[in-house]
Amino acid sequence: MGEYVVGKLYRAGPGGVVITWTDGSTTAYSAHELIYLKRTPLAIKGRIFRSRRRGVVEYEAPALVPER
Secondary structure (H helix, E strand, O other), rough: OOOOOOEEEEEEEEEEEEEEEEOEEEEEEEEOOOEEEEOOEEEEEEEEEEEEEOOOOOEEEOOEEEOO
């Protein structure tokens, strides 16, 4: 889970993203929407990119699947 940093700006991929948070709630983001992580995600379904100013992509973060 070290790939996702709380307090950083991310951008949803072209298919959108669904994030499941540690409290069990989920949030859906549309394609290319900006995402500011205010809390720790438990699972992320879809592609997500870390962004800098003006939408410059730093890298694509790996898929986040909860451990069983």
